[in-house]
Amino acid sequence: MTLAQVNLAMSWDEWAAHDATALAGRVRAGEVTPAELAAQAAAGIAKVNPATSAVVEVFEDVVADPLADGMDPSGTFAGVPYLMKDLGPTLKGRLQEMGSLLMRGNRATADSYLAGRIRGAGLNVIGRTTTPEFGVCSSAENPAVYVTRNPWDLDYTTCGSSAGTAAAVAAGVLPISHATDGGGSIRIPAGVNGNIGLKPSRGVFSVGPNGSDLMGVVSIQGCHSRTVRDTAAFVDGCRGGAPGEFMPYWMPAEPYVDLIRRDPKPLRIALSHEWGDYRATPHLVAELERAGRFLEGLGHHVEWALPAVDFRAAFAAQTTCYITNFAQTIANLLRQLGLERPPADLVEPMNIRIWEAGLGASYSERTAMQSAFNTTSRAFGAFFETWDIILTPVTALPTPKVGTTEYLTISDNPSVLDWFGNLWRNFAYTPLANLCGIPGISLPMAEQENGMPFGIQAQARQGNDGLLLQLAAQIERALDGRWNAGRRPGVHVTAASA
DSSP states (O other): OOOOHHHHOOOHHHHOOOHHHHHHHHTTTTSSOOOHHHHHHHHHHHHHHHHHEEEEEOOOOHHHOOOTTOOOTTTTTTTTEEEEEEESSTTSBBBOOOTTTTTTTOOOOOOOOHHHHHHTEEEEEEEOOOOGGGOSSSOEEEEETTEEEEEEEEEEESSSSSSSHHHHHHTTSSSSEEEEESSSSTHHHHHHHHOOOEEOOOSOOOOOOTTOOHHHOOOEEEEEEEHHHHHHHHHHOOOOTTTTOOOOOOSSSOOOOTTTTOOOOOOOOEEEBBBTTBBOOOOHHHHHHHHHHHHHTTOOOEOOOOOOOOOHHHHHHHHHHHHHHHOOOOOHHHHHHHSSSOOOSSSSSSHHHHHHTTOOOOHHHHHHHHHHHHHHHHHHHHHHHSSEEEEEESSSSSOOOOOOOOGTTTTSSSSSHHHHHHHHSSSSSHHHHHHHHHOEEEEEEOTTTTTTTEEEEESSSTTTTHHHHHHHHHHHHTTTTTTGGGGOOOTTTTTTTT
């Protein structure tokens, strides 16, 4: 036993039994300090990271002094440790390398607005978690950078792009961590790692000051957690627009932490797995049906139904959005570095092809894309005039094994369009929520055939994030808090061999 283990504030079983809200309560009661919590999380990283490769860097100075970067200990989370995905919000003076060899050594010159909100909510940012290069693909797997593995079975991927956060929360390192979602990157890794993952509505979390919803369109910020109340508290504490936003930001009638204490009224809930050309496997359809029966048992009306969406047009527009957005992201980084094109030894091959495919996109192409976004969003809006929730699997296929390169940006597929088309065959159910700006949440209430966890996704109309959290909290109470049937992954801070 190491000295660090001897001096931990809690046993690992005690640590894993606390969510972030409970840890904050103990800080306020004077039973533990933010520094002790940070030290315990750092010890957890040291314990499981050799197996999972979930964390890129630990900020040792902030572990030693939780106030070093301006965390507000009077905030909701009172100094609970938190990890930031290595993509999205920037932290002044800290590395942000975006999963890319090209960006090695890149340091942010300022905090983003959301970083300030996170610290103001009392979250102590102690390090960075892994992401695929620029967040483009479905798994953080480039052996030249790192290979992040699923703590439930190290032969399998965490999916992505919030790969490291998913593994860290699932392995019990800490109860809450940052995630981003441009097409499922919060919900999919939450679903296959047994976490709760809410993609909020457009207009909840700011991407300012260096980005805006007008430019990004599909990307959103959020977190992974193990309890609904932690996610609700995170949204309550961190939401809101930065000065100069292009659009209004949603504000609920009451804080979500209060709303979720009440069950929702009986809801009209639609089930679907037939998402245009895409279908889930029979086992995953059976898990969706089981979830539907469970919700019927809670008093909700459940039946099969589907929005009247032109799915082919919607996915074509989404593909255009990704190609053009990522191409401009890479182009902007190249300009900062004084480069004319992505170096083949520093940028993954599919990302180079995406840059080539999207760099010369015309205004007319983006206008056509936005037109498809509009008609798709209106179709979902009409659907939610009749239905409160639509329930789908979080993916159509089982979790890939590590090294399944067809989903990765190290793929040798010469066709960008074919590569994206292959992604949609598995990750079909999440991206249209980004297109429409509607909320979606993945809940760990199902299981894959091999015993790994699986998420059931609920989506609602734009701005109705609170209803998703209400429903999630009702399910959590009905399960007596036992998400994943009370199971933990084999690689976990409580495991002697972790």
